[in-house]
Amino acid sequence: MVTMEAFQDPHLEEIGWENFLGMTVGQAVVWAAQDIDPKYQNPELTTSEPYVMGSHATCSGAWCSGPEDLSPPEYFWGYNRMMTIDGLFAAGDAAGGTAHAFSSGSFTEGRLCAKAAVKYIKDQKAVGIRVSDSQIEKYKEEVYKPLENYTVGRNEITAGTVSPSYLLPIQGLQRLQKIMDDYAGGIGTNYMTNGNMLKRGLQLLDTLTEDLEKIGAEDYHQLMRAWELKHRTLVSQCVCEHTLFREETRWPGYYYRGDFLKLDDDNWHCLTVSRRDPKTGKFTCEKAPLYHIVDEETEKVS
Numbered sequence: 001m002v003t004m005e006a007f008q009d010p011h012l013e014e015i016g017w018e019n020f021l022g023m024t025v026g027q028a029v030v031w032a033a034q035d036i037d038p039k040y041q042n043p044e045l046t047t048s049e050p051y052v053m054g055s056h057a058t059c060s061g062a063w064c065s066g067p068e069d070l071s072p073p074e075y076f077w078g079y080n081r082m083m084t085i086d087g088l089f090a091a092g093d094a095a096g097g098t099a100h101a102f103s104s105g106s107f108t109e110g111r112l113c114a115k116a117a118v119k120y121i122k123d124q125k126a127v128g129i130r131v132s133d134s135q136i137e138k139y140k141e142e143v144y145k146p147l148e149n150y151t152v153g154r155n156e157i158t159a160g161t162v163s164p165s166y167l168l169p170i171q172g173l174q175r176l177q178k179i180m181d182d183y184a185g186g187i188g189t190n191y192m193t194n195g196n197m198l199k200r201g202l203q204l205l206d207t208l209t210e211d212l213e214k215i216g217a218e219d220y221h222q223l224m225r226a227w228e229l230k231h232r233t234l235v236s237q238c239v240c241e242h243t244l245f246r247e248e249t250r251w252p253g254y255y256y257r258g259d260f261l262k263l264d265d266d267n268w269h270c271l272t273v274s275r276r277d278p279k280t281g282k283f284t285c286e287k288a289p290l291y292h293i294v295d296e297e298t299e300k301v302s
Contacts, residue, residue, distance in 0.1 A: 180201070
């Protein structure tokens, strides 16, 4: 990455650091660890990151309502950032894959989401929501199950941390990253995937999902990691399903469908909406209209 020339200008150097620290704080930490100052050395660049998907192009996101003053009717259903489940609000990545929602965008999204949720409560929309004691006990049992898996299975450890009865969050995470890198267009395949690779990746993710019922956590921190992994695996399935459904290469440079190498606006200039059956875990996908809320002329003026 050529930074030395631009960073000789103090103004450009300031803007550059704002961008680096806003987009990827981890990159700045790596430079600090390797004693690299981008003002005096052009740093090595790798166009990937350790995320749930193979490449860091996003093909999935949760569908939530937009703001009332900008959204067409199909994009708005009563409260900004409320998802298709009534009373459930989302912010940041959970609201969908939106470019430039970096550090500053994350807390801005959070404030918007929280204010809308408070308005929902003030409007008495949550009055009818009831949670029974049996529901609470059921979820407690489910949430804490990894702790029980570890407590029961730790006596069967054969060597180091290897147990035939459970896997640890770090072991599952490495397995997930390997699947997504190899089959979902990761750096290991030069961001290339295709229909057959995605189908095989989904098979491996199904197997991993089954195995995660046996995930173990030795303390509360690892319990958090266990549930992060379960959620990442679900998101990874969604990524693969969407990439498989969309028969084109929508983000050249981030990932490629080897069997559909071109961007296809005639057939795919649209949004992809998916639904997951909670009982079977199966996805169904369909197209949804894409509206340009900010038109090109407005963008040129701004």
